[in-house]
Amino acid sequence: MTRFVFDIDKAVAAAAYVTRKQGRQISIFELLKMMYAAEREALTTWHRPITGDNFCSMRKGIVLRRTYNLIKGEVMATNSDMVKWSQYFSPREGNTIRLIAEPDYDFLSDREREALDRGFDLITTLIEKHGLIADILHEQWPEWKNPDGTGKGSLPLDAEDVLGQMVEDEDEIERITSEIQAVQSAKAALQTD
Numbered sequence: 001m002t003r004f005v006f007d008i009d010k011a012v013a014a015a016a017y018v019t020r021k022q023g024r025q026i027s028i029f030e031l032l033k034m035m036y037a038a039e040r041e042a043l044t045t046w047h048r049p050i051t052g053d054n055f056c057s058m059r060k061g062i063v064l065r066r067t068y069n070l071i072k073g074e075v076m077a078t079n080s081d082m083v084k085w086s087q088y089f090s091p092r093e094g095n096t097i098r099l100i101a102e103p104d105y106d107f108l109s110d111r112e113r114e115a116l117d118r119g120f121d122l123i124t125t126l127i128e129k130h131g132l133i134a135d136i137l138h139e140q141w142p143e144w145k146n147p148d149g150t151g152k153g154s155l156p157l158d159a160e161d162v163l164g165q166m167v168e169d170e171d172e173i174e175r176i177t178s179e180i181q182a183v184q185s186a187k188a189a190l191q192t193d
Contacts, residue, residue: 002159002180004052005187006066008081011051012088013107014038015067017116019089019099028071028095030123032063033137037119039064040141042112043159044166047176048183050112055157057145060134062157071097141165 018034019026035051042050053064069075071092075082090098108116126133138144143161147154159180163173 001156002177003184004049004054004159005184006054006081007052007107008084009104009107010112011053011064011067011070012084012103013105014051014112014116016088016099016103017105017108017113018120019097020102021117021120024099025096028068028092028097029060029134030127031071031097032068033061033133034116034119034123035064035067036062036141037122038112038115040162040166041115041118043162043180045115046111047179049159049180050108050115052184052187055162056154057143057147057157058154059147061137062141062144063154065154 014035015031018031022030035053036055039050039053039055042048051064051067053066055062056065066075066081070082070085071089073082073091075085077083077086088099088101088103090100105113123133126136130136138146143157143165145155145157145161160173160177163176167173167176
Protein backbone atom coordinates (compact mmCIF):
# COMPACT_ATOMS: atom_id res chain seq x y z
CA MET A 1 0.00 0.00 0.00
CA THR A 2 1.33 3.44 -0.92
CA ARG A 3 1.66 5.66 2.13
CA PHE A 4 1.94 9.38 1.62
CA VAL A 5 3.94 11.71 3.83
CA PHE A 6 1.47 14.19 5.33
CA ASP A 7 2.38 17.87 4.99
CA ILE A 8 0.45 19.94 7.54
CA ASP A 9 1.45 23.24 5.93
CA LYS A 10 0.05 22.19 2.56
CA ALA A 11 -3.06 20.68 4.18
CA VAL A 12 -3.79 23.90 6.07
CA ALA A 13 -3.14 26.02 2.97
CA ALA A 14 -5.33 23.78 0.77
CA ALA A 15 -8.20 23.66 3.28
CA ALA A 16 -7.98 27.42 3.84
CA TYR A 17 -7.83 28.12 0.11
CA VAL A 18 -11.10 26.26 -0.47
CA THR A 19 -12.77 27.57 2.71
CA ARG A 20 -11.92 31.14 1.75
CA LYS A 21 -13.63 30.65 -1.62
CA GLN A 22 -16.75 29.56 0.29
CA GLY A 23 -16.80 32.73 2.42
CA ARG A 24 -14.51 31.59 5.28
CA GLN A 25 -17.03 29.02 6.60
CA ILE A 26 -17.57 25.64 5.00
CA SER A 27 -19.38 22.35 5.47
CA ILE A 28 -16.96 19.60 6.49
CA PHE A 29 -18.50 17.31 3.87
CA GLU A 30 -17.98 19.87 1.09
CA LEU A 31 -14.44 20.70 2.17
CA LEU A 32 -13.33 17.07 2.23
CA LYS A 33 -14.95 16.32 -1.14
CA MET A 34 -13.40 19.41 -2.75
CA MET A 35 -9.98 18.52 -1.38
CA TYR A 36 -10.29 14.89 -2.51
CA ALA A 37 -11.33 15.98 -6.02
CA ALA A 38 -8.15 18.08 -6.20
CA GLU A 39 -5.99 15.29 -4.77
CA ARG A 40 -7.46 12.82 -7.25
CA GLU A 41 -6.63 15.12 -10.14
CA ALA A 42 -3.09 15.73 -8.84
CA LEU A 43 -2.44 12.05 -8.38
CA THR A 44 -3.60 11.07 -11.84
CA THR A 45 -2.25 14.11 -13.71
CA TRP A 46 1.18 14.77 -12.24
CA HIS A 47 1.53 11.70 -10.01
CA ARG A 48 1.93 13.57 -6.72
CA PRO A 49 -0.50 14.23 -3.90
CA ILE A 50 -1.05 17.82 -2.82
CA THR A 51 -1.22 17.38 0.96
CA GLY A 52 0.27 13.91 1.37
CA ASP A 53 -2.88 12.88 3.22
CA ASN A 54 -4.03 9.29 2.88
CA PHE A 55 -7.52 8.47 1.65
CA CYS A 56 -10.23 6.33 3.16
CA SER A 57 -13.72 5.32 2.10
CA MET A 58 -16.55 6.05 4.51
CA ARG A 59 -20.30 5.61 4.17
CA LYS A 60 -20.73 9.08 2.64
CA GLY A 61 -17.70 8.86 0.42
CA ILE A 62 -13.97 9.33 0.30
CA VAL A 63 -12.18 11.59 2.78
CA LEU A 64 -8.64 12.69 3.52
CA ARG A 65 -7.99 10.76 6.73
CA ARG A 66 -5.62 13.04 8.67
CA THR A 67 -7.45 16.22 7.65
CA TYR A 68 -10.75 14.69 8.79
CA ASN A 69 -9.21 13.71 12.14
CA LEU A 70 -7.87 17.25 12.58
CA ILE A 71 -11.31 18.71 11.82
CA LYS A 72 -12.94 16.36 14.34
CA GLY A 73 -10.32 17.23 16.96
CA GLU A 74 -9.30 13.59 17.24
CA VAL A 75 -5.60 14.44 17.14
CA MET A 76 -4.01 15.15 20.53
CA ALA A 77 -4.11 18.88 21.29
CA THR A 78 -0.36 18.90 21.88
CA ASN A 79 0.43 17.26 18.52
CA SER A 80 2.22 19.76 16.25
CA ASP A 81 -0.28 19.13 13.41
CA MET A 82 -3.23 19.89 15.72
CA VAL A 83 -1.50 22.98 17.12
CA LYS A 84 -0.94 24.32 13.60
CA TRP A 85 -4.45 23.39 12.39
CA SER A 86 -6.00 25.15 15.39
CA GLN A 87 -4.18 28.39 14.56
CA TYR A 88 -6.16 28.68 11.34
CA PHE A 89 -9.46 26.87 11.84
CA SER A 90 -12.16 27.08 14.49
CA PRO A 91 -13.15 23.93 16.33
CA ARG A 92 -15.93 22.07 14.57
CA GLU A 93 -19.30 23.77 14.95
CA GLY A 94 -21.85 21.11 14.07
CA ASN A 95 -20.99 20.22 10.50
CA THR A 96 -18.97 23.33 9.68
CA ILE A 97 -15.61 24.91 10.37
CA ARG A 98 -14.47 28.51 9.97
CA LEU A 99 -11.20 29.97 8.75
CA ILE A 100 -10.00 32.20 11.61
CA ALA A 101 -6.59 33.25 10.25
CA GLU A 102 -4.88 33.31 6.88
CA PRO A 103 -2.10 30.74 6.40
CA ASP A 104 0.82 31.03 3.99
CA TYR A 105 -0.68 30.12 0.62
CA ASP A 106 2.80 29.97 -0.91
CA PHE A 107 2.94 26.34 0.22
CA LEU A 108 0.64 25.67 -2.78
CA SER A 109 1.92 25.72 -6.34
CA ASP A 110 -0.11 27.32 -9.12
CA ARG A 111 -1.17 23.93 -10.46
CA GLU A 112 -2.23 22.81 -6.97
CA ARG A 113 -4.38 25.93 -6.63
CA GLU A 114 -5.86 25.24 -10.06
CA ALA A 115 -6.68 21.66 -9.02
CA LEU A 116 -8.32 22.99 -5.84
CA ASP A 117 -10.31 25.49 -7.96
CA ARG A 118 -11.55 22.64 -10.16
CA GLY A 119 -12.41 20.54 -7.09
CA PHE A 120 -14.32 23.48 -5.64
CA ASP A 121 -16.18 24.06 -8.92
CA LEU A 122 -17.03 20.37 -9.36
CA ILE A 123 -18.54 19.93 -5.91
CA THR A 124 -20.30 23.32 -5.93
CA THR A 125 -21.88 22.55 -9.32
CA LEU A 126 -22.99 19.07 -8.24
CA ILE A 127 -24.56 20.44 -5.05
CA GLU A 128 -26.36 23.22 -6.96
CA LYS A 129 -27.68 20.66 -9.41
CA HIS A 130 -28.50 17.73 -7.10
CA GLY A 131 -28.47 18.87 -3.47
CA LEU A 132 -27.27 15.74 -1.70
CA ILE A 133 -24.38 14.30 -3.67
CA ALA A 134 -22.88 11.39 -1.70
CA ASP A 135 -24.48 8.76 -3.98
CA ILE A 136 -23.54 10.74 -7.09
CA LEU A 137 -19.91 10.87 -5.97
CA HIS A 138 -19.94 7.11 -5.37
CA GLU A 139 -20.73 6.75 -9.07
CA GLN A 140 -18.35 9.51 -10.17
CA TRP A 141 -15.50 8.12 -8.08
CA PRO A 142 -15.77 4.33 -8.54
CA GLU A 143 -12.71 3.75 -6.35
CA TRP A 144 -15.01 4.34 -3.34
CA LYS A 145 -15.55 1.19 -1.27
CA ASN A 146 -18.59 0.79 0.95
CA PRO A 147 -17.46 -0.03 4.50
CA ASP A 148 -20.93 -1.29 5.50
CA GLY A 149 -20.82 -4.90 6.58
CA THR A 150 -17.09 -4.83 7.32
CA GLY A 151 -17.46 -3.91 10.98
CA LYS A 152 -15.38 -0.79 10.32
CA GLY A 153 -16.37 2.83 9.85
CA SER A 154 -13.88 3.28 7.03
CA LEU A 155 -11.68 1.37 4.63
CA PRO A 156 -8.23 2.50 3.49
CA LEU A 157 -8.04 3.59 -0.12
CA ASP A 158 -4.73 3.14 -1.89
CA ALA A 159 -3.25 5.29 -4.64
CA GLU A 160 -3.52 2.25 -6.92
CA ASP A 161 -7.29 2.19 -6.33
CA VAL A 162 -7.53 5.79 -7.53
CA LEU A 163 -5.14 5.34 -10.45
CA GLY A 164 -6.94 2.17 -11.51
CA GLN A 165 -10.02 4.24 -12.25
CA MET A 166 -8.14 6.83 -14.29
CA VAL A 167 -5.31 4.94 -16.01
CA GLU A 168 -6.14 1.90 -18.14
CA ASP A 169 -2.66 0.40 -18.58
CA GLU A 170 -1.69 -1.75 -15.58
CA ASP A 171 2.03 -1.37 -16.36
CA GLU A 172 1.58 2.41 -16.29
CA ILE A 173 -0.21 2.17 -12.93
CA GLU A 174 2.68 0.13 -11.56
CA ARG A 175 5.23 2.63 -12.93
CA ILE A 176 3.34 5.60 -11.46
CA THR A 177 2.95 3.84 -8.11
CA SER A 178 6.68 3.08 -7.98
CA GLU A 179 7.45 6.70 -8.79
CA ILE A 180 5.09 7.92 -6.06
CA GLN A 181 6.60 5.52 -3.52
CA ALA A 182 10.14 6.68 -4.35
CA VAL A 183 9.19 10.34 -3.87
CA GLN A 184 7.31 9.61 -0.64
CA SER A 185 10.28 7.57 0.71
CA ALA A 186 12.60 10.49 -0.01
CA LYS A 187 10.20 12.90 1.76
CA ALA A 188 9.98 10.59 4.77
CA ALA A 189 13.78 10.37 4.94
CA LEU A 190 14.08 14.16 4.83
CA GLN A 191 11.56 14.53 7.67
CA THR A 192 13.53 12.27 9.98
CA ASP A 193 16.86 14.05 9.44
